[in-house]
Amino acid sequence: MELTIKYFGMLTEATEIDKESFTTEACSVSQLLKKLQSTYPKLQNVDFKVAVDQQLVTLDYIISNEAEVALLPPFAGG
Amino acid sequence: MNSYNSRYHRQILLPEIGEEGQQKIATAKVLVIGAGGLSCPVLQYLAAAGVGTLGIIDFDHVEASNLHRQILYGNSSLGKNKAVAAKERLSDLNPEITIEAYPEKLTPKNAISLFSKYDIIVDGSDNFSTRYLVNDACVITNKPLVYGAIFKFEGQLSVFNYLNGPTYRCLFPNPPKAGSVPSCAEIGVLGVLPGIIGSMQANEVIKIILDIGDVLSGQFVMYDSLTAKSSMFSVQRVDSEVSKVKNLASEFKNTDYDLFCGINTVKEISALEAFTRNESLFIDVREASEQPKIDNLHPKYIPLGTIEQNIDQLDKEKEIVVFCQSGIRSRKAVEILMEHGFTNVCHIKGGAISLSEYQESKIA
Numbered sequence: 413m414e415l416t417i418k419y420f421g422m423l424t425e426a427t428e429i430d431k432e433s434f435t436t437e438a439c440s441v442s443q444l445l446k447k448l449q450s451t452y453p454k455l456q457n458v459d460f461k462v463a464v465d466q467q468l469v470t471l472d473y474i475i476s477n478e479a480e481v482a483l484l485p486p487f488a489g490g
Numbered sequence: 491m492n493s494y495n496s497r498y499h500r501q502i503l504l505p506e507i508g509e510e511g512q513q514k515i516a517t518a519k520v521l522v523i524g525a526g527g528l529s530c531p532v533l534q535y536l537a538a539a540g541v542g543t544l545g546i547i548d549f550d551h552v553e554a555s556n557l558h559r560q561i562l563y564g565n566s567s568l569g570k571n572k573a574v575a576a577k578e579r580l581s582d583l584n585p586e587i588t589i590e591a592y593p594e595k596l597t598p599k600n601a602i603s604l605f606s607k608y609d610i611i612v613d614g615s616d617n618f619s620t621r622y623l624v625n626d627a628c629v630i631t632n633k634p635l636v637y638g639a640i641f642k643f644e645g646q647l648s649v650f651n652y653l654n655g656p657t658y659r660c661l662f663p664n665p666p667k668a669g670s671v672p673s674c675a676e677i678g679v680l681g682v683l684p685g686i687i688g689s690m691q692a693n694e695v696i697k698i699i700l701d702i703g704d705v706l707s708g709q710f711v712m713y714d715s716l717t718a719k720s721s722m723f724s725v726q727r728v729d730s731e732v733s734k735v736k737n738l739a740s741e742f743k744n745t746d747y748d749l750f751c752g753i754n755t756v757k758e759i760s761a762l763e764a765f766t767r768n769e770s771l772f773i774d775v776r777e778a779s780e781q782p783k784i785d786n787l788h789p790k791y792i793p794l795g796t797i798e799q800n801i802d803q804l805d806k807e808k809e810i811v812v813f814c815q816s817g818i819r820s821r822k823a824v825e826i827l828m829e830h831g832f833t834n835v836c837h838i839k840g841g842a843i844s845l846s847e848y849q850e851s852k853i854a
Contacts, residue, residue, distance in 0.1 A: 418721075420712055422641060422671060422672070458670055459662075459666035459667065459671075461662065466724060467724050468661065468710070468723055468724065468725045468726065482712075482721065484710070484723065485641075485671070486646075486665075486671065487639035487644070487646050487671070488615075488617050488618045488621060488673065489616055489640040489641050489673055489674040489679060490524055490527055490528040490529070490613075490615050490616035490638070490674075
């Protein structure tokens with residue numbers, strides 16, 4: 413299936429892009445993350461939460477075709 | 491009903507506010523955590539709007555590198571405590587409100603009694619330990635938390651713990667690995683960004699006070715200042731995360747949030763303080779050849795690389811003060827000692843260089 417993936421904050425330093433189309437057979441969030449982490453090994457060293465179609469989801473969430481997936485890291489700066 | 495002077499005329503004109511709304515603003519009590527980049531605009535707008543009681547807690551002092559974004563301060567504030575300097579400026583901006591400055595560090599020991607005095611808490615802190623502490627204290631005291639945070643050109647905004655909405659831990663249950671998220675001090679920040687996010691936080695506070703619009707509860711905003719785009723994500727309350735905090739309420743005062751965030755806090759003392767430590771054991775962790783020697787402190791000479799072999803000859807009962815040339819190796823040595831169960835241990839900021847400069851300044 414075809415997904416749009418958005419990266420925020422320090423995650424863009426791991427991926428060197430902030431948005432991409434990603435074709436994958438993965439269907440759960442955890443499966444997708446494995447794929448993304450093998451494409452961008454530096455993603456293994458950073459913490460983030462996942463939103464699908466603007467909704468925060470857990471790792472077992474099943475993603476549907478053409479979904480927009482956002483990877484959201486915590487910020488601490490003030 | 492109070493009749494307000496012209497100060498608030500333009501906002502009272504708004505039918506959503508009116509005299510009644512102004513009265514709500516005048517009786518509101520808001521505590522702002524930190525008086526840095528985010529908090530400066532929060533404090534300015536809330537003071538100007540006439541928020542009746544504003545609390546400001548910050549232990550830090552104003553430095554020149556703060557001035558490009560911490561726009562409450564000027565050259566005359568340099569070296570002053572931020573809470574105190576903010577109060578001075580805000581008292582001029584609006585002398586009709588009460589401003590409480592707390593020139594101290596927010597800790598689990600003082601948080602509960604402090605938060606209990608206020609209606610709304612604004613997080614303008616700059617580190618994860620404080621952010622988790624603030625969240626937990628808000629859950630325990632049942633106060634809404636107006637959250638803002640920044641990273642380079644991006645900002646985050648949400649309102650947590652509002653009318654049983656999600657909390658910070660429902661979004662981020664655990665802190666990231668220590669050191670994995672750099673701070674503004676490490677990677678820089680443009681002054682306008684905390685200005686934007688802080689202003690948005692002030693706006694959420696006003697909405698909560700007036701009960702107007704849609705408070706940003708259950709919603710998490712990501713703002714990118716380079717594209718001027720924001721994305722909004724919905725967040726659900728996770729009851730297990732909230733009850734975990736509530737169940738810990740009795741233990742809260744003893745919680746070590748630095749430890750929770752994986753930070754080993756290394757205690758640091760100045761050269762001046764070092765010379766007042768008569769009872770302490772000093773350790774010079776430099777190599778034997780390094781100069782200048784600081785004979786006045788009568789240190790033991792244990793190079794950093796051999797500290798673990800020599801650990802048995804150190805007395806855990808005594809305070810141990812470590813130094814090196816500039817303060818980098820000594821910090822490492824303190825970390826090693828702490829790993830071996832030493833608790834009464836610190837290092838000297840600036841190392842032998844600072845110590846010898848201090849000695850020379852005393853002679854001169």
